[in-house]
Amino acid sequence: MATLYEKIGGEPAIRIAVEKFYDRVLADNTVNHFFIETNMDKQRDHQTKFLSYALGGPNQYGGTSMEKAHEGMNIQPEHFQAIAHHLQQTLEELNVADEDIAIVMEKIGGLAPHIIEK
């Protein structure tokens, strides 16, 4: 059976989604302050590899764990919600099937305990 990674169109499609996703994130004043000092080229690359792996593609993600990557940022549930919402809207814009979006969002939701500051 094809993985969700293959179904969506592999790494090239995910890369386009990630670009559109960060356009939305950086336009959102409730969360864009988190990324002021971020090298966005590197960030897009990391996020593409991470999402590819999370969707069943090859594991080329050599970055840090979700806990370590977001440590000390004081990310609150509303920030997580905003980011997740931008991802969902991006996938809708790219006409990814609703049932596939639901699977992606469930996986992303599962990361919340690792990313939100306790």
Ligand code: HEM
């Ligand atoms: C929704 C699920 C999320 C995923 C899958 C995710 C994924 C990632 C990945 C893969 C990295 C790169 C880690 C590395 O250095 O290797 C990263 C870094 C980062 N993330 Fe997230 N993230 C998520 C949510 C969030 C949220 C909610 C925020 C803040 C509102 C956020 C802000 C950041 C920032 C500021 C960095 C560091 C960039 C830098 O190095 O300057 N992320 N994230």
